Amino acid sequence: xxxxxxxxxxxxxxxxxxxxxxxxxxxxxxxxxxxxxxxxxxxxxxxxxxxxxxxxxxxxxxxxxxxxxxxxxxxxxxxxxxxxxxxxxxxxxxxxxxxxxxxxxxxxxxxxxxxxxxxxxxxxxxxxxxxxxxxxxxxxxxxxxxxxxxxxxxxxxxxxxxxxxxxxxxxxxxxxxxxxxxxxxxxxxxxxxxxxxxxxxxxxxxxxxxxxxxxxxxxxxxxx
Amino acid sequence: xxxxxxxxxxxxxxxxxxxxxxxxxxxxxxxxxxxxxxxxxxxxxxxxxxxxxxxxxxxxxxxxxxxxxxxxxxxxxxxxxxxxxxxxxxxxxxxxxxxxxxxxxxxxxxxxxxxxxxxxxxxxxxxxxxxxxxxxxxxxxxxxxxxxxxxxxxxxxxxxxxxxxxxxxxxxxxxxxxxxxxxxxxxxxxxxxxxxxxxxxxxxxxxxxxxxxxxxxxxxxxxx
Amino acid sequence: xxxxxxxxxxxxxxxxxxxxxxxxxxxxxxxxxxxxxxxxxxxxxxxxxxxxxxxxxxxxxxxxxxxxxxxxxxxxxxxxxxxxxxxxxxxxxxxxxxxxxxxxxxxxxxxxxxxxxxxxxxxxxxxxxxxxxxxxxxxxxxxxxxxxxxxxxxxxxxxxxxxxxxxxxxxxxxxxxxxxxxxxxxxxxxxxxxxxxxxxxxxxxxxxxxxxxxxxxxxxxxxx
Amino acid sequence: xxxxxxxxxxxxxxxxxxxxxxxxxxxxxxxxxxxxxxxxxxxxxxxxxxxxxxxxxxxxxxxxxxxxxxxxxxxxxxxxxxxxxxxxxxxxxxxxxxxxxxxxxxxxxxxxxxxxxxxxxxxxxxxxxxxxxxxxxxxxxxxxxxxxxxxxxxxxxxxxxxxxxxxxxxxxxxxxxxxxxxxxxxxxxxxxxxxxxxxxxxxxxxxxxxxxxxxxxxxxxxxx
DNA sequence: AATGAATGAGGCTTCATTCAT
DNA sequence: AATGAATGAAGCCTCATTCAT
Numbered sequence: 054x055x056x057x058x059x060x061x062x063x064x065x066x067x068x069x070x071x072x073x074x075x076x077x078x079x080x081x082x083x084x085x086x087x088x089x090x091x092x093x094x095x096x097x098x099x100x101x102x103x104x105x106x107x108x109x110x111x112x113x114x115x116x117x118x119x120x121x122x123x124x125x126x127x128x129x130x131x132x133x134x135x136x137x138x139x140x141x142x143x144x145x146x147x148x149x150x151x152x153x154x155x156x157x158x159x160x161x162x163x164x165x166x167x168x169x170x171x172x173x174x175x176x177x178x179x180x181x182x183x184x185x186x187x188x189x190x191x192x193x194x195x196x197x198x199x200x201x202x203x204x205x206x207x208x209x210x211x212x213x214x215x216x217x218x219x220x221x222x223x224x225x226x227x228x229x230x231x232x233x234x235x236x237x238x239x240x241x242x243x244x245x246x247x248x249x250x251x252x253x254x255x256x257x258x259x260x261x262x263x264x265x266x267x268x269x270x271x272x273x274x275x276x277x
Numbered sequence: 278x279x280x281x282x283x284x285x286x287x288x289x290x291x292x293x294x295x296x297x298x299x300x301x302x303x304x305x306x307x308x309x310x311x312x313x314x315x316x317x318x319x320x321x322x323x324x325x326x327x328x329x330x331x332x333x334x335x336x337x338x339x340x341x342x343x344x345x346x347x348x349x350x351x352x353x354x355x356x357x358x359x360x361x362x363x364x365x366x367x368x369x370x371x372x373x374x375x376x377x378x379x380x381x382x383x384x385x386x387x388x389x390x391x392x393x394x395x396x397x398x399x400x401x402x403x404x405x406x407x408x409x410x411x412x413x414x415x416x417x418x419x420x421x422x423x424x425x426x427x428x429x430x431x432x433x434x435x436x437x438x439x440x441x442x443x444x445x446x447x448x449x450x451x452x453x454x455x456x457x458x459x460x461x462x463x464x465x466x467x468x469x470x471x472x473x474x475x476x477x478x479x480x481x482x483x484x485x486x487x488x489x490x491x492x493x494x495x496x497x498x499x500x501x
Numbered sequence: 502x503x504x505x506x507x508x509x510x511x512x513x514x515x516x517x518x519x520x521x522x523x524x525x526x527x528x529x530x531x532x533x534x535x536x537x538x539x540x541x542x543x544x545x546x547x548x549x550x551x552x553x554x555x556x557x558x559x560x561x562x563x564x565x566x567x568x569x570x571x572x573x574x575x576x577x578x579x580x581x582x583x584x585x586x587x588x589x590x591x592x593x594x595x596x597x598x599x600x601x602x603x604x605x606x607x608x609x610x611x612x613x614x615x616x617x618x619x620x621x622x623x624x625x626x627x628x629x630x631x632x633x634x635x636x637x638x639x640x641x642x643x644x645x646x647x648x649x650x651x652x653x654x655x656x657x658x659x660x661x662x663x664x665x666x667x668x669x670x671x672x673x674x675x676x677x678x679x680x681x682x683x684x685x686x687x688x689x690x691x692x693x694x695x696x697x698x699x700x701x702x703x704x705x706x707x708x709x710x711x712x713x714x715x716x717x718x719x720x721x722x723x724x725x
Numbered sequence: 726x727x728x729x730x731x732x733x734x735x736x737x738x739x740x741x742x743x744x745x746x747x748x749x750x751x752x753x754x755x756x757x758x759x760x761x762x763x764x765x766x767x768x769x770x771x772x773x774x775x776x777x778x779x780x781x782x783x784x785x786x787x788x789x790x791x792x793x794x795x796x797x798x799x800x801x802x803x804x805x806x807x808x809x810x811x812x813x814x815x816x817x818x819x820x821x822x823x824x825x826x827x828x829x830x831x832x833x834x835x836x837x838x839x840x841x842x843x844x845x846x847x848x849x850x851x852x853x854x855x856x857x858x859x860x861x862x863x864x865x866x867x868x869x870x871x872x873x874x875x876x877x878x879x880x881x882x883x884x885x886x887x888x889x890x891x892x893x894x895x896x897x898x899x900x901x902x903x904x905x906x907x908x909x910x911x912x913x914x915x916x917x918x919x920x921x922x923x924x925x926x927x928x929x930x931x932x933x934x935x936x937x938x939x940x941x942x943x944x945x946x947x948x949x
Numbered sequence: 950a951a952t953g954a955a956t957g958a959g960g961c962t963t964c965a966t967t968c969a970t
Numbered sequence: 971a972a973t974g975a976a977t978g979a980a981g982c983c984t985c986a987t988t989c990a991t
Contacts, residue, residue, distance in 0.1 A: 066975080090403060093316045096961065106977050111962060113975095177401060179314070219486055223451050230450030262443055266490035290950090320986060330952045335987065514954080538851060541764045544982065554956045559983060561954095625849060627762070667934055671899050678898030710891055714938035738971090768965060778973045783966065 064123060067113040078103045078113070082124055083171035091121055091180040118182055125175050125187065128168045129194060135161050137201065145207035147221070148260045148268075151228060154202070155256050158232065159249050173236075210268045220267050227259055288347060291337040302327045302337075306348055307395035315345055315404040342406050349399050349411065352392045353418060359385050361425060369431035371445070372484045375452060378426070379480050382456070383473050397460075434492045444491050451483055512571060515561040525551045526561070530572055531619035539569055539628040566630055573623050573635065576616045577642060583609050585649065593655035595669070596708045596716075599676060602650070603704050606680065607697050621684075658716045668715050675707055736795060739785040750775045750785070754796055755843035763793055763852040790854055797847050797859065800840045801866060807833050809873060817879035819893070820932045820940075823900060826874070827928050830904070831921050845908075882940045892939050899931055 067075065081103035085094040096117055100107055114120035136157055144150050162169045178187055203221070211217055235252055238244055291299065305326035309318045320341055324331050338344035360381055368374050386393045402411055427445065435441055459476055462468055515523065529550035533542040544565055548555055562568035584605055592598050610617045626635055651669070659665055683700055686692055739747065753774035757766045768789055772779050786792035808829055816822050834841045850859055875893065883889055907924055910916055 070975085088403065088405075089316075090314065093314075093404065095959085097959080106975090107979090108963080108977065109975075115962095117961065174403075180317075214489065216482065216486055219483055222454070223447060223483065223486070226450045226454030227447045230446070230453065258440060259443055259447065262440055262447070265438065319984085321984090330950095331954090332952060332988085333950085336950080341986065518954085536851065536853075537764075538762065541762075541852065543980085545980080554954090555958090556956065556984075557954075563983095565982065622851075628765075662937065664930065664934055667931055670902070671895065671931065671934070674898045674902030675895045678894070678901065706888060707891055707895065710888055710895070713886065767963090769963090778971095779965095779975090780967080780973060781971085784971080789965065 064113065067123075070113075074103075074105070078105065078110075079124070079127075080167050082120060083128070083167045086121060086124065087167070087170040087174040090174065091117075091178055091183050094121075096120075121175075121183055122186055124171060125190065128165075128172050128175075129190065131165065131168060132161060132172065133194075135164075136198075140201070142201075142205065145205060146210065147203070147206045147224070148264055150202060150206070151224065152253075152256070152260060155228065156253065159247075159252060163247060163249070212267060212269050215267050220263075224263060227263075231256060231259060288337065291347075294337075298327075298329070302329065302334075303348070303351070304391050306344060307352070307391045310345060310348065311391070311394040311398040314398065315341075315402055315407050318345075345399075345407055346410055348395060349414065352396050352399075353414065355389065355392060356385060356396065357418075359388075360422075364425070366425075366429065369429060370434065371427070371430045371448070372488055374426060374430070375448065376477075376480070376484060379452065379477065383471075383476065387471070387473075436491060436493050439491050444487075448487060451487075452480075455480060455483060512561065515571075518561075522551075522553070526553065526558075527572070527575070528615050530568060531576070531615045534569060534572065535615070535618040535622040538622065539565075539626055539631050542569075544568075569623075569631055570634055572619060573638065576613075576620050576623075577638065579613065579616060580609060580620065581642075583612075584646075588649070590649070590653065593653060594658065595651070595654045595672070596712055598650065598654070599672065600701075600704070600708060603676065604701065607695075607700060611695060611697070660715060660717055663715050668711075672711060675711075679704060679707060736785065739795075742785075746775075746777070750777065750782075751796070751799070752839050754792060755800070755839045758793060758796065759839070759842040759846040762846065763789075763850055763855050766793075793847075793855055794858055794862075796843060797862065800844050800847075801862065803837065803840060804833060804844065805866075807836075808870075812873070814873075814877060817877060818882065819875070819878045819896070820936055822874060822878070823896065824925075824928070824932060827900065827925065831919075831924065835919070835921075884939060884941050887939050892935075896935060899935075900928075903928060903931060 067078070070078075078099075081099045085099050085102065089095070094117075096110055097107075100110055110120065114123055136154070139157055140150070140153055144153065175187060176191065178184060208217060211220075239247070291302070294302075302323075305323045306318075309323050309326070313319070318341075320334055321331070324334055327334075334344065338347055360378070363381055364374070364377055368377065399411060400415065402408060432441060435444075463471070515526070518526075526547075529547045533547050533550065537543070542565075544558055545555075548558055558568065562571055584602070587605055588598070588601055592601065623635060624639065626632060656665060659668075687695070739750070742750075750771075753771045757771050757774070761767070766789075768782055769779070772782055775782075782792065786795060808826070811829055812822070812825055816825065847859060848863065850856060880889060883892075911919070
């Protein structure tokens with residue numbers, strides 16, 4: 054992991070802290086940035102929430118921008134490990150592969166909710182001070198993500214009259230939209246807890262719909 | 278229009294201005310808010326761009342928050358008129374109705390680019406000071422929008438084995454994603470000008486794909 | 502006066518203040534900068550001393566650096582007027598011309614002590630943020646000052662065996678050193694008030710010594 | 726040496742360090758103070774450059790001010806040794822004695838450049854925290870320096886009509902001004918290296934001018 | 950109504966000094 | 971003795987809002 058090595062030297066002051074304090078700082082920072090965006094996030098609030106002295110944030114991370122980018126790199130690397138390390142590239146059915154990813158995503162959100170929300174928010178970040186550097190990092194990430202997801206897919210199952218490129222767009226947008234909808238449900242006052250099985254069951258209905266529309270229909274009933 | 282009445286009493290100081298000055302203020306404010314978000318938007322920049330005295334902004338709108346929400350209400354009402362007033366509810370084919378909406382949207386962007394950008398940006402607004410009030414307004418808007426779009430749709434054309442509710446979700450997300458993609462294209466350095474015909478041709482390919490998947494396939498070739 | 506025109510447009514906010522407040526700000530700023538140098542000068546102290554609100558300094562001058570350079574330009578222009586406007590270029594005797602300058606300088610110090618101290622201190626300023634811009638301004642000033650002082654000097658009175666260039670250096674350094682010594686006297690606890698006549702009498706002794714050494718000695722006694 | 730004794734007791738923690746570390750600390754401190762002045766000098770930079778732990782600086786020297794004054798006393802004592810120990814008081818010709826001092830000064834700059842630059846900078850120090858104490862130390866130093874330089878001078882060579890006290894002032898100021906000019910030359914981009922012979926040759930031209938003006942002129946040509 | 954100066958809280962950041970280990 | 975994390979006051983600057991004119 055290139056970043057982790059770099060981070061350990063540049064941010065060694067941070068990584069030498071006791072883990073519990075590291076986590077307090079990470080959570081407080083990500084929460085503040087996720088809620089308010091880069092510019093509106095207050096380092097004062099972060100140190101208050103993390104319960105550290107005013108100067109320490111700058112002792113560990115130099116400045117607000119470096120803190121933000123550190124969090125981004127740190128999160129991206131953690132997420133990459135979760136995703137890329139665990140996806141089964143032997144599965145050549147695109148819809149099944151997406152299903153895997155959805156499961157992984159649910160895991161990640163459950164395991165690192167702060168981090169996930171931070172990364173999502175960072176991708177909408179517009180502030181000139183960090184936008185460029187985020188885009189550079191993101192370009193690579195998205196390119197390699199899509200490359201991986203679509204790598205070695207078996208197209209033989211697909212209906213011949215389907216425009217595969219656009220069908221894939223539709224699948225992407227649907228899964229993204231589905232994710233956003235789930236996310237929004239968690240913000241409702243009626244939300245109590247994350248029910249993974251229910252979400253996956255719902256997800257499967259969309260995937261089934263795609264299978265039903267985009268794949269060749271077999272005569273026998275053993276469709277899935 | 279409920280809002281316009283309310284606005285005329287609360288914001289009568291603003292509406293009593295000469296129209297040209299009203300427009301300068303609207304454009305300057307929307308531009309600043311769209312570019313920088315609620316908190317980072319500078320009232321200084323707004324008055325400079327609108328060429329009015331600093332105090333007047335607060336004389337007309339009380340404070341920054343009220344200005345922002347006024348702009349939101351004002352824009353939403355204007356867009357509603359454009360959309361809801363012009364859509365042909367006689368068209369009972371959902372895909373054709375979406376096509377209408379896409380065309381209307383392109384018109385709106387061309388006619389009121391500042392306003393459109395402002396509304397888009399406002400929907401991503403996260404600042405605590407305005408978020409709640411925006412969500413309240415938006416819930417109503419989205420509810421009534423969807424009600425209208427899906428009102429009196431002819432379901433007889435659809436394949437019986439298709440889960441119509443979810444298929445509609447897919448269509449929504451696709452059209453939204455498609456819109457975002459077009460939006461992003463305008464930010465590329467290679468972007469020169471908005472080519473409506475090209476965009477609609479591309480949009481039609483997605484709609485055609487949906488028709489091909491979700492609708493009953495007729496034996497004769499007169500599909501569309 | 503080029504600067505004054507520029508200043509009136511850029512710093513119009515400042516120049517539109519009532520004169521008494523302008524002066525409070527000028528004096529407080531020059532005093533603080535003269536005492537502590539650019540970096541160590543505290544804008545907090547300045548506003549406290551000038552009895553204005555925290556934000557006003559930045560409203561008038563944008564930032565600390567611009568304030569400093571404004572003061573420098575403002576002072577230099579004021580001093581230039583005092584010096585260059587009043588020196589008698591018909592006087593072709595270098596020592597008499599220096600005598601004029603000494604008198605003018607004493608006037609200036611008496612009239613604008615804060616300003617004089619500020620300019621003196623600014624010429625020792627080392628801070629990277631302002632050093633370059635100071636040097637640019639100063640180069641022109643010093644070049645034109647020396648050009649004026651040594652312009653059209655009558656060399657016929659000088660001993661032929663004297664290296665005039667180096668003799669002039671000696672005169673410069675002596676007058677500068679003499680000035681510093683007077684300045685330091687004002688800082689002593691025993692100092693009560695500026696006695697111009699006494700200072701000029703003392704100055705004359707040095708000039709007389711130079712006349713005695715560098716000029717041809719006439720046989721009759723009417724030396725001066 | 727009074728100071729060394731005092732220092733050995735107060736700063737014994739420092740003097741008990743290995744010499745190499747002592748020197749690292751001295752050089753780093755003097756360099757930082759000379760470059761940035763008392764207040765702007767950063768103890769962080771000093772410890773980084775000296776490669777010691779932050780706390781040690783305060784362990785050895787109590788605080789920044791004490792460190793600065795220690796360096797000043799230490800340097801002054803070292804310079805005194807260089808100057809006062811080596812000057813030949815048998816030479817009773819003032820101009821020749823000044824020549825000796827100039828040579829010694831050049832030696833000192835070459836031998837202890839850091840220290841020389843520090844002392845020069847310290848003499849322009851204006852910060853309230855150290856100014857008073859510096860002035861006290863300096864008064865004694867300058868008084869005793871001048872006493873020594875002018876001690877036992879042979880006045881018989883001087884023209885009777887010359888005001889010796891003021892002539893000596895002129896010589897002082899000239900030599901000081903000459904030194905400053907040489908110093909400034911080293912800062913020019915065109916400066917490559919210190920040419921001692923050239924500098925002394927130039928210095929001699931000024932001394933010769935003084936001899937020519939202030940001393941009785943002998944009839945034979947063996948002037949020097 | 951119109952102007953823009955005035956206010957002061959809060960923003961990020963630096964830094965000498967202390968202190969637990 | 972040695973380390974460097976911790977502290978918090980003070981630094982410059984921004985900005986929504988108020989208010990005298």
